Amino acid sequence: MSAKIIDGKAFSQTVRDAVARDVTTLKDKHGITPGLAVVIVGEDPASQVYVRNKVKQTAESGMNGFHFEMPATASEEDVLNKVRELNADDRVNGILVQLPLPKHMDEAKVIETIAPEKDVDGFHVINTGLLATGGNAMVPCTPLGCIMMLKDTLGDLSGMKAIVVGRSNIVGKPMAQLLLDENCTVTIAHSRTKDLAAEVKAADIVVAAVGRPEMIKGDWIKDGATVIDVGINRIPAPERGDGKSRLVGDVDYEGAAQHAGAITPVPGGVGPMTIACLLRNTVTATCRQNGIDCDTLQ
Ligand SMILES: NC(=O)C1=CN([C@@H]2O[C@H](COP(=O)(O)OP(=O)(O)OC[C@H]3O[C@@H](n4cnc5c(N)ncnc54)[C@H](OP(=O)(O)O)[C@@H]3O)[C@@H](O)[C@H]2O)C=CC1
Numbered sequence: 406m407s408a409k410i411i412d413g414k415a416f417s418q419t420v421r422d423a424v425a426r427d428v429t430t431l432k433d434k435h436g437i438t439p440g441l442a443v444v445i446v447g448e449d450p451a452s453q454v455y456v457r458n459k460v461k462q463t464a465e466s467g468m469n470g471f472h473f474e475m476p477a478t479a480s481e482e483d484v485l486n487k488v489r490e491l492n493a494d495d496r497v498n499g500i501l502v503q504l505p506l507p508k509h510m511d512e513a514k515v516i517e518t519i520a521p522e523k524d525v526d527g528f529h530v531i532n533t534g535l536l537a538t539g540g541n542a543m544v545p546c547t548p549l550g551c552i553m554m555l556k557d558t559l560g561d562l563s564g565m566k567a568i569v570v571g572r573s574n575i576v577g578k579p580m581a582q583l584l585l586d587e588n589c590t591v592t593i594a595h596s597r598t599k600d601l602a603a604e605v606k607a608a609d610i611v612v613a614a615v616g617r618p619e620m621i622k623g624d625w626i627k628d629g630a631t632v633i634d635v636g637i638n639r640i641p642a643p644e645r646g647d648g649k650s651r652l653v654g655d656v657d658y659e660g661a662a663q664h665a666g667a668i669t670p671v672p673g674g675v676g677p678m679t680i681a682c683l684l685r686n687t688v689t690a691t692c693r694q695n696g697i698d699c700d701t702l703q
């Protein structure tokens with residue numbers, strides 16, 4: 406069997422095109438230009454690549470981007486004050502504080518300081534609570550992108566067995582919640598799970614968000630299953646001979662592609678969709694803040 410490759414890069418372009426049209430309508434009909442503020446603390450090179458992509462794509466969609474870099478030596482209070490300033494700034498409709506934060510800061514405190522209606526990451530406890538109870542939440546971008554790709558590939562997910570490997574607040578838990586909302590029967594696996602291979606083998610949908618390069622082996626995948634690889638791991642690539650690294654997911658791609666019905670590649674899968682969903686969430690937040698029905702924009 407040879408799997409269909411789910412092209413997140415192409416899909417993300419269609420999402421970004423739709424966002425750009427909505428931005429044009431917001432400007433022309435309502436005189437509003439959505440604004441997204443990204444705050445990065447410290448100089449993690451990988452984070453800086455993502456932030457650069459976000460800023461570039463924000464501009465391409467026609468939104469205003471506000472980019473703040475703070476040194477790793479900044480105090481928690483400095484970051485909280487920056488967030489408070491952005492909460493009060495009418496030009497800013499969405500706020501993203503890049504995680505992880507330096508160890509001397511309380512991440513939860515920073516996230517809870519973001520105004521929930523500007524929390525385009527969907528990490529604030531108000532939004533996680535709304536997601537869990539079926540309310541009008543801002544949905545975390547990575548799980549939102551995953552569910553969009555799953556529905557595009559499979560149509561109705563009702564009754565399917567899904568496994569999410571990983572239970573973080575930013576990926577695993579909200580992912581499981583969204584799959585449950587789509588009427589999947591959901592298993593959440595983690596580092597204490599016994600016989601992970603057997604749990605994965607039972608699943609029609611596998612979402613891997615572990616942070617361990619190529620940990621999910623190809624022969625664990627049930628024939629015909631759909632595999633969504635969230636992992637972004639930079640590993641040494643001596644075979645390149647140029648001293649550079651390469652990007653791999655949490656799934657053994659070559660092995661899994663032999664069994665899966667469809668699979669996302671890394672790069673070019675979940676990553677680009679995450680950024681597109683961030684822009685989508687910023688438009689959603691702008692509409693809600695201004696009492697505009699987002700569905701009527703196009
Ligand atoms: N493409 C994108 O847009 C994004 C990609 N990522 C990537 O996704 C991956 C996961 O990110 P994140 O959720 O933040 O990671 P975390 O490190 O917060 O969580 C990892 C999860 O994996 C579980 N885990 C670790 N080892 C094992 C194991 N051997 N067997 C089973 N489960 C295990 C952990 O279990 P336990 O809870 O028991 O410790 C934990 O729940 C990373 O590669 C990250 O880079 C993240 C965000 C966005």
Ligand SMILES: Nc1nc(=O)c2c([nH]1)NC[C@@H]1CN(c3ccc(C(=O)N[C@@H](CCC(=O)O)C(=O)O)cc3)C=[N+]21
Pocket residue numbers: 454455458501502503504505526546547637652671672673674675676677679680
């Ligand atoms: N508050 C917060 N929100 C986040 O959403 C968030 C975060 N913090 N911290 C870090 C993780 C990671 N993340 C990625 C986004 C896009 C790509 C992406 O576009 N990846 C490209 C390749 C990028 C490359 O080449 O390095 C791809 O997979 O094709 C990857 C990872 C968002 N995160």
